[in-house]
Amino acid sequence: MRITFSLAAILLFLAACVPLRSVKYLIPDLGDSAKFENVIIQKSATPFYFKHNYPNKAYEKLKLHLDTSLTNTKTNVFLVIKNDSIIYQYLSEQDALTIKQPSFSVAKSFVGTLMGIAIDKGEIKSTTELVIKYLPELAKNDERFNRLTIQHVLDMRSGFDFSERSFNPFSKIVRSYYGADLKKMVGKLKMKNEPGKVFEYQSINTQVLAFILEKAVGKSLQTQMQERLWQPLGAESDALWSMDDEGNIKAFCCLNATALDFAKIGRLYLNEGNWEGKQIVSKKWIDITTNPDSLTKLRYKNQFWATRDFKFFKDSVSAVSSLGKEGLDYPIEKNPDGRYFYAKKVYDYKAQGMFHQSVYVNPQNKVIMVRLGDRQKKLNFHSFVQQVGRSIR
Numbered sequence: 001m002r003i004t005f006s007l008a009a010i011l012l013f014l015a016a017c018v019p020l021r022s023v024k025y026l027i028p029d030l031g032d033s034a035k036f037e038n039v040i041i042q043k044s045a046t047p048f049y050f051k052h053n054y055p056n057k058a059y060e061k062l063k064l065h066l067d068t069s070l071t072n073t074k075t076n077v078f079l080v081i082k083n084d085s086i087i088y089q090y091l092s093e094q095d096a097l098t099i100k101q102p103s104f105s106v107a108k109s110f111v112g113t114l115m116g117i118a119i120d121k122g123e124i125k126s127t128t129e130l131v132i133k134y135l136p137e138l139a140k141n142d143e144r145f146n147r148l149t150i151q152h153v154l155d156m157r158s159g160f161d162f163s164e165r166s167f168n169p170f171s172k173i174v175r176s177y178y179g180a181d182l183k184k185m186v187g188k189l190k191m192k193n194e195p196g197k198v199f200e201y202q203s204i205n206t207q208v209l210a211f212i213l214e215k216a217v218g219k220s221l222q223t224q225m226q227e228r229l230w231q232p233l234g235a236e237s238d239a240l241w242s243m244d245d246e247g248n249i250k251a252f253c254c255l256n257a258t259a260l261d262f263a264k265i266g267r268l269y270l271n272e273g274n275w276e277g278k279q280i281v282s283k284k285w286i287d288i289t290t291n292p293d294s295l296t297k298l299r300y301k302n303q304f305w306a307t308r309d310f311k312f313f314k315d316s317v318s319a320v321s322s323l324g325k326e327g328l329d330y331p332i333e334k335n336p337d338g339r340y341f342y343a344k345k346v347y348d349y350k351a352q353g354m355f356h357q358s359v360y361v362n363p364q365n366k367v368i369m370v371r372l373g374d375r376q377k378k379l380n381f382h383s384f385v386q387q388v389g390r391s392i393r
Contacts, residue, residue, distance in 0.1 A: 028177060028354070030076075030102050030374055033240055033256045036179065039222045039249065041230045041239040041257075048234025048276070050260060053085035062392065063088055069384065074374035076101055077259040081368040082392060084267070092373075100240060100256045101372040104353030107241070107255035108206045110229060110265060112154060112303025114213055114221070116285035117228050123216045127151035134212040135186070142191040150212065152195040153205045154302045159193035162204045173203065177253065179245040182207050199299060203252035206303065210251035221249045232280050233264040253353075259370045265351065266359045266368035269304075290363070296343050297330055305352045307360075307386040309344040316340045348389055356381035362389040 055063060062080070066088055070078055076095045080088035091097070118124045124134075127150045132139045139145050144159060152158050164173055176185060186208055193200075210221045217224055222241055230239060239261065242254035268274075269290060273281040288294070288302065295306035312335065313319040319332045319340040330342045348362040358381065360369040367389050371381060 033242055036242040038240040038242050041226045041241055043235045043238050044231040047236040050081055051085040053087055054089055056087050059087050073379045074376040076373040079259050079370040081263055083366055097260055102256050103357045104253045106351040106353045106357050107253055108303045109351035111206050111209050111251050113281055114224050115209055116281045118213055118217055120282045134215045137187050144191040148195040153208050156201050156205055156300050157196050157199055158205055159191045159195045160202055160204055161190040161192035162202045164202050181246045182244045182248045206252040221251055235261045237261055259372055262359050263368050263370045266361045269361050270363055290349055292345050292347050295349055296345050304349050307346045307348045310341045311344055312339045312341045348386055358385055360385045360389055365392050367392050
């Protein structure tokens with residue numbers, strides 16, 4: 001009897017530990033929030049509602065195109081919003097606009113916005129401040145931490161020695177997702193590059209931002225989210241945000257909410273940080289984040305992604321000549337096929353998750369789009385979303 005009880009206790013412990021969860025599940029999926037402990041981000045007492053203007057005769061061609069294109073793409077929700085009106089919506093058979101959906105790395109853009117708010121309030125003086133001012137324990141890990149700024153971390157140019165892509169259940173990225181102590185993981189960070197030199201997308205950057213915010217503001221990340229974004233933006237529904245096994249918010253992912261509430265971060269940026277007459281985050285922060293030249297050059301700014309368009313040339317001389325004619329100072333790169341290219345200037349941008357979840361913003365056409373769903377291979381949503389957004393007048 002005692003042996004049976006001991007065996008049951010051991011099995012229960014193993015089922016709860018990070019390595020075993022990593023081995024068991026390994027690949028994230030849309031039902032992961034049920035596997036983790038979550039905190040509730042409470043909805044607003046004064047919700048904001050987008051106007052429903054769907055179906056709309058003026059956008060019949062758009063509806064036909066999207067209805068056809070989205071079939072069999074594992075899309076749960078696809079919303080198109082223009083001038084605060086829903087002009088198109090796609091829902092899979094099992095979904096509704098009131099159902100919470102996972103967003104994965106879309107959460108990063110909310111954390112970046114919270115950083116902007118903390119700077120507006122003077123709780124953090126500037127993005128040029130050193131990370132070790134707020135996380136001094138990192139200084140002993142590598143002398144390059146003495147040059148690492150918050151801006152480097154915001155733009156994924158930190159130089160951390162951290163691999164984002166791994167299917168090894170014992171890798172840092174997999175363990176961080178399945179509940180490892182994130183505070184301990186951040187405290188052990190090492191460097192492999194000089195800060196600011198190399199762009200490398202690493203989720204641990206966002207976790208560093210979260211711990212800086214908690215230290216500077218004196219409130220948990222979930223409290224900041226609720227008080228400074230979720231409720232002021234008129235969220236209609238509560239959100240769920242997953243935690244690690246020690247109760248730290250997984251800031252780099254795992255925010256679960258409705259498509260309508262995710263759309264509101266897009267509306268905030270579209271309206272230059274203003275929400276119904278109240279400045280939630282400064283216009284200055286929005287301008288810096290969404291500046292077309294910065295987005296095009298850097299690909300990623302303050303936890304938002306640039307959309308990407310390219311011009312290709314047979315040789316580098318032609319690429320340099322074209323850049324000169326356009327008056328642009330963008331980097332020229334070489335394609336594996338031998339052609340040279342540079343990124344064209346873009347004005348649209350997005351928050352983006354690993355399964356092509358996105359909150360897309362087109363300031364020229366006053367369009368917001370939200371796509372939530374699973375990974376698939378039929379449709380390249382990176383190009384599809386921007387093509388649709390740019391076509392709507």
